[in-house]
Each structure stands twice: as C-alpha cells, then as structure tokens.
Amino acid sequence: MIQQETLELLEWSRLCQHLATFAATKLGSLSAQKLSIPTNIEESKQLLAQTQEIYRLEQNLDIKWSFDGINDIGDSLERAQLGGMLSGQELLNIATTLAGVRRLRRIIENQEDFPILAELVEDVRTYPEIEQNIYHCIDEAGKVADRASVKLGEIRRHLKDIRDRIVQKLQNIIQRQGGAIQEPVITQRGDRFVIPVKAPQKDQIPGIIHDSSSTGATLYIEPNSIVEWGNKRRQYLRQEQVEEEAILRKLSAEIAEVYDDLDYLLAIATILDLTTAKARYSLWLEGNAPRFINFDQTELITLRQLRHPLLVWQQKHEQGVPVVPINVQVDPKIRVVAITGPNTGGKTVTLKTIGLAALMAKVGLFIPAKEPVEIPWFEQVLADIGDEQSIEQSLSTFSGHIRRIVRITEGLGNQEDQGNRQQATGNSEDQGSSENIPPSPPPPLPPSPPPNTLVLLDEVGAGTDPAEGSALAIALLNYLADHALLTIATTHYGELKALKYQDSRFENASVEFDDQTLSPTYRLLWGIPGRSNALIIAQRLGLNLEIVQEAKTRIGGFSEEINQVIAGLEAQRREQEQKALEAKQLLQKTEKFYTEVSEKATSLQQREQELKRYQEQEVQKAIAQAKEEIAQVIRQLQQGSQTAQKAQQATEALDQITQHQLPKTPKKQASYQPKVGERIRLSNLGQTAEVLEIDEEAQALTVRFGLMKMTVALTEIESLDGKKVEIQTQKKTPTVTATKPDKSASVPIIRTSQNTVDIRGSRVAEAESDLEKAIALATASGILWIIHGKGTGKLRQGVHEFLKLHPQIDRFELAPQNEGGSGVTLAYLK
Known part of the structure; x- marks a missing residue:
C-alpha cells in the first residue's frame, strides 16, 4: 500500500502519461500509462538494455523503424479462439500486423550487436501464409474479394447480369413513361430497384410500391416487369452472403489455430513499441542511461545536473520557467541526508526529483542528468511528502505524517523480516540432513545489511511542538539509518544539522538562498546546512527593528554564531565558484587565442607553399622559353652552310639568353647575428619575440612568444628592420655549364x-x-x-x-x- 501511495506522491502517473505520448500504437500507449515497476534488478537491467539498443537503432537514419500497420488485434484473436467469425476489416488488421512485426523482426535480425532485441524476437512467428490467404480473400476495403472462391465469383457474375437487365428495363420504362416519372433516376429501397413515379400517374406504371416521399407526391415503385428479376437477385444475394460467411469463418478458424503464437506476437509488438517510446522519451529529455551501482561498497551515487522530468515537460510544452538542475553525489558510507533551507526553496522538488530518478532507472528509462549516471537499484521507494490532513478522519497534519511514517516503518520491517526468514530457512534445511542426530541450536544470525530501500521524508517531525518534533525527528532518522539504505529528509529543525558531527552516516545539504533578492536560487549545496533566514527576511520586509532585535536575543547567541559560521561557509563557496568560473573563462580565452594563432600559422604555411609553387611555375616558364630560344638559334645555324661567322653569332646569342634567363645575383646585405635579450621577428608568424638563448651548433635559438617559449631555427627569424641571419656554411656558387656539343x-x-x-x-x-x-x-x-x-x-x-x-x-x-x-x-x- 505504501509503495502505491509513494507513486501517487511522486506523481508517477503523470510521467507515465507523458511517456504514453511517444508510443506509436494503442497497445503501447496503454502499456505506458499502466507501466509496472520491476521487482528485481535483473528485470530492470533487461529493460534498460532493451531501451539502449532501441536508442542506438533509432540513431541510424538509414533504418526506418516504424510501427505502421500494427493494430490492437487482441479482441479479434480472443473472439476467433472462441469460435466467432471475424469481419473482413479485422482479418485485414491481423494481416497488416503480421507484416509490420515481420518487418521489425527483419530489421533487428539484420543488425549486429543487438543481442537483447534479437533474443526478444527470436521465437516470434509471423505466418506469411496466413497473411497471403487474407490478402487473397479480402480486398483493401475489408470486403471479401471475388477471387476468394470460384463459387463466389460465379454468384457475383450472375448478380451483375441480373442487375444490368433490371437497370436496362427500368431505363426503357423511364423513356416510355417520361410524363409519369417524377425524376429520371433509378434508386433502391432495401434490396429492390425502384423508380420515382408521380402519385397521380401511378396507374401508368403498375408495380409494387415500396416507399413514398414525405409529401406523398412521389411513389417509389418496382414495376411488375422486373419483380421476377428482383426475386432472383435476392436469391443470389443470399447465396453471396452464405459464401462470404464461409470464407470468413475459414480464415477465422486459421487464426484460432495459431492463437497462442499470434497472442505472443502481439505481446512482443507491444514490448517493442513501449521500449521505443522509452527511447524516444529519453532522447527528448536529453537523458543518459543509468548504471546500477553497489552502494554498500565504494561506489558513489552520482547524478550531475539532474532535472525534474515533469518540470522539463512543463517548460517545453506549457512554456514554464527554465528548470534549475541539481547535483547529487552521496558517499557510500552516508545513510541519511538532511536538507535544510527556506520555504519554497526547492526542498520538496529535490525529494521528488531523486525519487523519480530511482523509479525511472528501474523501468528502463534514461535519467535526465549528465554522464556518468550512477544510482543503486532500490527495491522500494517509500515517501512521506506533503500534508495528509483529513477532517473526516479527524487527522491533523502531524497525525497524517505519523500515519504515513508508520506505514513506512512497517514496510521496512516486512522487507527485513522476509530476508531474515529466508536466511533462517536456509540454515534449518542445512541442519536437517540426519534423522539420528538431534539438530543443534541454530547459530545466531549475522547482522543483515539494511534493506535496499530509499526513504524520502518531507518536513520530518513538523506539525507539533518544536522540541518534541525535533526529538522525534532525530530518533526517526537514527532508526532509518539502521534500517534503510538511504534516507533523504527535509527539515527546519536546527538540531538535525548537528547530527553530521555526531554520526558519520549523516550528511547535511541545503537549498541556496540569495540574501540580496530575498529569493531562493533552487540550487542544492552539499556539506553546508541551511541558515535560518526568517529574521533577515522579516527585517528586510519592513518589520519593526525593535521586534527583530528582541527575537534575536530570545534565539540566543549560540544560534547566531552558527548562522554566522554557515554564512561564512556560503561566502567561501561562492568565492570558490567565482574563481572557478573565472578560471574557466580564462581557459576558454586561452583556447581561443591558441586556435587563432594556429589558424594564422596554417595560413602562413599555405601562403608560403603557394609562393613556392608560383616560383616553380615561373622557373619552368623561363626554362621553356630559354629552350625555345636555343632551339631557334640551332635551327638558324642549321640553315645553309656552316661558317665560323655563323658559329660566332650563335655563341653570342646563347650568351645573351644566359644573361637574360639566369637570376641576377642579389646584393649582399650586411651580416646580422641576434643577441640574447634582443627582440626579433618570427618570419613565419609575423609576430615579435624575445631572444632567451642561442644555440650556435644547432643554429637555433629559444624565444619567448607571448606566454609560451619555443625553439626556432635561425633561418626563421629576422631583425626588426628586416635583416636575415647569415648562415656560416660554404655554398656552392651556381655556374652555367656549357652543354657538351653533340x-x-x-x-x-x-x-x-x-x-x-x-x-x-x-x-x-x-x-x-x-x-x-x-x-x-x-x-x-x-x-x-x-x-x-x-x-x-x-x-x-x-x-x-x-x-x-x-x-x-x-x-x-x-x-x-x-x-x-x-x-x-x-x-x-x-
């Protein structure tokens, strides 16, 4: 009972309704609205694995994962099993469902590394032969087709012939007796063909009157000449109906024979649709897959940037305010977390957010938090949230809370007793192996770990005398520390803040409050208890200062000192967060600066490569031009007889070409050598730098460039006035070698x-x-x-x-x- 009550307190049904909107079929939607919560961790892991595989499957845009054609055929299957006759449309729905599930199964089988889904659809039988029979006998409109049987085809051909005869006779009568006809149309009354005749001229067209107009001016008469044909047509219609029913019953019987397989197919289709809805809802929430941890060991509960899923829906669909995420990180040795802070600060929302996260993980949904998402598998989630006043039951707020807490402790006790009974039963079975030896007394049971339960308490101990309420809250939290895996409680009692320093299993948290704006920020702060802000708020809202001062004296100096310590801790936390923000901004600027420098360096390298390519092209052009000019000189020399004068002229022409094509020797600049401490220019980057160290052997130097040090070659620098470093190496002087005459x-x-x-x-x-x-x-x-x-x-x-x-x-x-x-x-x- 208390678990169902917890689901209502956490508004689980609303989340299920939101999930149902992502389902593609009616069955999937109904399953989402009535989503059941697993009772063991293996089932939860199975559901989570299914969601993960569908999630990955839907990321592949080349795969058309669709539930088109899949219908809710459950009622039809049950009626067929009971011997009922299905309609043509029902049979058509079964055929499209078989085709749709076969398409989904084929998609899964064609993928690699989808073991959970492959195992799920492994035993599904889609009966293509039944599907083909239905498509052969039933047309797209859900009617029995002529091709369904030879006999039905013959009956319908006779019906068509009779209908054509009747229409032809009636048209002839309309043409002959035009004056007696109210309107030249042929219509039907029941299964009989009639024509509208004016009442005064009814004797001109003898026949059977089947109907009349509301005014009585028009009579719908079946002429005597077609009555016999009408009777024959009725007989064939009856034969057609009998044959259609025979065909439908035959198909229904085929369905009934494989009822179990089709019922299983429908269940698998529902599971696939529900899992797809979970994957799409998880994607919409921007959630991440949780990992179940062993909280009794060394793993921490980690839920960073956790958002309330119902508030996310409100923000996106109802134009609500942006959702403020919370960070939850609980050490494994912690059993109780006491959250303090002002009213409307988000304490209750925090409880509901954590509770829904635990339930979402159990049913295979992703949690709207950043990776990694690590949470224990809670066997029970029990909650006391909100008032439970009842005038009819004469319950006050305090009484309502106590009644619910009693149910929570009973739920914990039942779970713990069940574990102890299982342990005791196992021991007694081991001892009963011999009939002659009397059984020894059972050994004392070792202390069992606390039940795997999450308890959520809102305003624990509220609604009564503060002193007694505080004492009751402390006793209750101490009890829950021994009997539950994790308890999260909100409170206004200052005495609960000190439990952390008395018992290492307790932890403090608070919702942040802005003293300047007198409003909560809805952020959850860990390790710092919340301050009592009542007097501060009262003073800033204009309450008489004398009243506030007297209230402070009645509180006592110790309480004021605690508030000052807490205020100091909050100030230090804000300062650290501000420094962290500044460091993050500085890092972003550094990364941006590094990116810009890298882009400039890359651009300079590209320009250098383009310049080299241009120079090479120009050299090739010059070489080609020189070759052409030399060839021309040779052709001139070949023409006519060869004389010494022509040879001298050719030699002079070659010399002119050499002087024209070879680059002129540049004027030698004054030698330049950098010095330590001097500022130089980096040629490749176009930036200035300071010389820190010179390595003459390696012909390199170390420079400071902005915030970085770098080593560059002497050839990559120049002085600020453009002088290059002269490298002391012997260079071969380029000479023009005369071509060996051939x-x-x-x-x-x-x-x-x-x-x-x-x-x-x-x-x-x-x-x-x-x-x-x-x-x-x-x-x-x-x-x-x-x-x-x-x-x-x-x-x-x-x-x-x-x-x-x-x-x-x-x-x-x-x-x-x-x-x-x-x-x-x-x-x-x-």
Whole structure:
C-alpha cells in the first residue's frame, strides 16, 4: 500500500502519461500509462538494455523503424479462439500486423550487436501464409474479394447480369413513361430497384410500391416487369452472403489455430513499441542511461545536473520557467541526508526529483542528468511528502505524517523480516540432513545489511511542538539509518544539522538562498546546512527593528554564531565558484587565442607553399622559353652552310639568353647575428619575440612568444628592420655549364631522305624493323627524323619506348612545332 501511495506522491502517473505520448500504437500507449515497476534488478537491467539498443537503432537514419500497420488485434484473436467469425476489416488488421512485426523482426535480425532485441524476437512467428490467404480473400476495403472462391465469383457474375437487365428495363420504362416519372433516376429501397413515379400517374406504371416521399407526391415503385428479376437477385444475394460467411469463418478458424503464437506476437509488438517510446522519451529529455551501482561498497551515487522530468515537460510544452538542475553525489558510507533551507526553496522538488530518478532507472528509462549516471537499484521507494490532513478522519497534519511514517516503518520491517526468514530457512534445511542426530541450536544470525530501500521524508517531525518534533525527528532518522539504505529528509529543525558531527552516516545539504533578492536560487549545496533566514527576511520586509532585535536575543547567541559560521561557509563557496568560473573563462580565452594563432600559422604555411609553387611555375616558364630560344638559334645555324661567322653569332646569342634567363645575383646585405635579450621577428608568424638563448651548433635559438617559449631555427627569424641571419656554411656558387656539343652541333641538321623515316599507319611491331634500318642509314648524319603522326599517340609511345632501349640512340625529343610538333620525333645518334 505504501509503495502505491509513494507513486501517487511522486506523481508517477503523470510521467507515465507523458511517456504514453511517444508510443506509436494503442497497445503501447496503454502499456505506458499502466507501466509496472520491476521487482528485481535483473528485470530492470533487461529493460534498460532493451531501451539502449532501441536508442542506438533509432540513431541510424538509414533504418526506418516504424510501427505502421500494427493494430490492437487482441479482441479479434480472443473472439476467433472462441469460435466467432471475424469481419473482413479485422482479418485485414491481423494481416497488416503480421507484416509490420515481420518487418521489425527483419530489421533487428539484420543488425549486429543487438543481442537483447534479437533474443526478444527470436521465437516470434509471423505466418506469411496466413497473411497471403487474407490478402487473397479480402480486398483493401475489408470486403471479401471475388477471387476468394470460384463459387463466389460465379454468384457475383450472375448478380451483375441480373442487375444490368433490371437497370436496362427500368431505363426503357423511364423513356416510355417520361410524363409519369417524377425524376429520371433509378434508386433502391432495401434490396429492390425502384423508380420515382408521380402519385397521380401511378396507374401508368403498375408495380409494387415500396416507399413514398414525405409529401406523398412521389411513389417509389418496382414495376411488375422486373419483380421476377428482383426475386432472383435476392436469391443470389443470399447465396453471396452464405459464401462470404464461409470464407470468413475459414480464415477465422486459421487464426484460432495459431492463437497462442499470434497472442505472443502481439505481446512482443507491444514490448517493442513501449521500449521505443522509452527511447524516444529519453532522447527528448536529453537523458543518459543509468548504471546500477553497489552502494554498500565504494561506489558513489552520482547524478550531475539532474532535472525534474515533469518540470522539463512543463517548460517545453506549457512554456514554464527554465528548470534549475541539481547535483547529487552521496558517499557510500552516508545513510541519511538532511536538507535544510527556506520555504519554497526547492526542498520538496529535490525529494521528488531523486525519487523519480530511482523509479525511472528501474523501468528502463534514461535519467535526465549528465554522464556518468550512477544510482543503486532500490527495491522500494517509500515517501512521506506533503500534508495528509483529513477532517473526516479527524487527522491533523502531524497525525497524517505519523500515519504515513508508520506505514513506512512497517514496510521496512516486512522487507527485513522476509530476508531474515529466508536466511533462517536456509540454515534449518542445512541442519536437517540426519534423522539420528538431534539438530543443534541454530547459530545466531549475522547482522543483515539494511534493506535496499530509499526513504524520502518531507518536513520530518513538523506539525507539533518544536522540541518534541525535533526529538522525534532525530530518533526517526537514527532508526532509518539502521534500517534503510538511504534516507533523504527535509527539515527546519536546527538540531538535525548537528547530527553530521555526531554520526558519520549523516550528511547535511541545503537549498541556496540569495540574501540580496530575498529569493531562493533552487540550487542544492552539499556539506553546508541551511541558515535560518526568517529574521533577515522579516527585517528586510519592513518589520519593526525593535521586534527583530528582541527575537534575536530570545534565539540566543549560540544560534547566531552558527548562522554566522554557515554564512561564512556560503561566502567561501561562492568565492570558490567565482574563481572557478573565472578560471574557466580564462581557459576558454586561452583556447581561443591558441586556435587563432594556429589558424594564422596554417595560413602562413599555405601562403608560403603557394609562393613556392608560383616560383616553380615561373622557373619552368623561363626554362621553356630559354629552350625555345636555343632551339631557334640551332635551327638558324642549321640553315645553309656552316661558317665560323655563323658559329660566332650563335655563341653570342646563347650568351645573351644566359644573361637574360639566369637570376641576377642579389646584393649582399650586411651580416646580422641576434643577441640574447634582443627582440626579433618570427618570419613565419609575423609576430615579435624575445631572444632567451642561442644555440650556435644547432643554429637555433629559444624565444619567448607571448606566454609560451619555443625553439626556432635561425633561418626563421629576422631583425626588426628586416635583416636575415647569415648562415656560416660554404655554398656552392651556381655556374652555367656549357652543354657538351653533340654530333648535331658539328653535323648539319638537314632533313633528307637518308635521315627521315615515315612509319604512319604502321603497328609498333612493324615500325621497329623500319626504325632499325633507318638508324643504320642515318648514322652518318647523326640525327633521324621519325614521322609517326599524332593519332591516338600509341604509335608515338611505342617509338619512344623503342628508342629508350636502343644502344645507338643518345637522346630523342619531339620536333619543333613548325617541323611537325608531336607528330615527329627527332632521335640523336651516338
């Protein structure tokens, strides 16, 4: 009873309603609204693992995880099992459900590392043959189709023929007796075809009157000429109905035969939908999966930035105020946490938030807190929150609290007695192994650990005389420290703050209060008890100072000293938080500065690489231009007879090209060497730095750059006026080496039939023999003109490969553009 009462106090049903909105099917929604809480940790771990796998599954956007077509077919299955006949629409719903569950099972089976879901759907049978039978017999509108049976098809063909005959006869009558017809339409009354006839002219169309208009001016008559056809049609309609029922009963019987499997399939579909709702609700809450810890050992309860799920819903759906998260971290040796602080400070919300977190973990929901989320598995969550006044039962606030606390202690006692009985039963069974030896007295039972229960108490001991209420609260918390795993209690009694210093199992916490704004911040502070702010609030709200002072004297100096100590602790905590915030901001600025410097360095490196590429391109252009000019000089030298004057002119032209193309030697700058303490410029970064140390052997130096020290090479720095460091190494002076004259320089390069071979149109294999002959003939001239044409380039490539390997070929190149370009190759012989 007390556990159900706790669920009501924590508003568990509201959370379940919110969860139900994320379900895709009616069954899933109903299951969410009536969510049951597991009674053992293994079941909770199983539910949590299911939620985690569905959560991961839904993160894959390529997978269409949908419950389309899955319906609540439970009533239909039960009626079929009892021998009832299902309608066409009900059978169609069963078929779509079978297809939908099969699709979900196939998705799970095609995934890797989803063992829990795979085990869940392993035994599900979707009966595709039944699904096909239903689709064959039932059309999309839920009606029995003509193809369902041969007999039904014949009956409906007869019905169509009869209907066509009746319509044709009625149309003829309308055309002949147009004056007697109220409106030229054919309609039905029941299963009989009739035409609207004017009442005064009814004798013109003899027949059976089946209906009349409200005014009596129109009679709906079935002419005598179609009565016989109407009777035949009625007979076929009856036969059609009998055949349709036979088909539906046959399909219903097939469903009844596999009732157990289909009922299990429906249960699995409901579990999948409920688990999917949990995963989607957890994602919406921005929750994280909890890990169940052993609180009796060394693991701490850790719930950082924990938010109340109902307040999150209120914020997002009802435009509520932002939710203030709380931090919960409880040492394993703690058994009781006393939360103090002002009214409306968030103490009760804190209790409910922790209680809901414990229940959410048990049912497989993620907890709206930051990772890691670590919490014990509580077998029971018992709470006394709010007033329980009852005029009918003559209960005061205090009496209501006591009645509920009695039920809590009884719940703890029952759980503890059950554990002791199990332990005693186990011992007695071990001792009864021999009938001749009398059983020895049972050994004393070792002290059992406290029941795995979370107790939440709001305003413990309130509602009565403060002295007696405080004493009762202390006694109750001492009892709960011995008999519950964790108790969290809120109170206004100052005496409870001192329990921490008398018993290591107690801990203090408080809700923060802003003295300046006289309002709570709703933050939970650990290790610091809350101050009594009543007199401060009264004074700032304008209460007579004399009254406040007298109240302070009646409280006593010791209480005031405690408040001052607490105020000092709160001030120190705020100062530490402010310093932590400043350190965080400084770290963010440092990271931003480092990012900017890295981006600038990367940009400079890219610019340097682009400059190098540009320089290389310019050098290549210059080389190509020089080659073209040299080739032109050579062609001029080849034309006509060779004389010493022409050779001298060619030499002068080559000298001019060399002077034009080779870079001019830059003027040597004055040598520069950095000194320790001097400020220099980092060339790559474009920033200034201070020289700290010079390493001449490594040709590097250590500099201070902002807040950092770094080692750079001498080549990467310059003076502030742009001077570079002169590296003391022997550099090879670049010289222009004259090209060794080849045979072409002494032999006139004149194109004749002896040094020219045309292999256009030949294959590479055929061309090689022609090239061998041509090389032998061209040995005297020292050069061979090979005309291979442009084409696809395969012949030219084959020729070049042949020339590379030929021992008589010194080098080869493509002819100038005016001599054939890429269609001609010049081969120079050794």
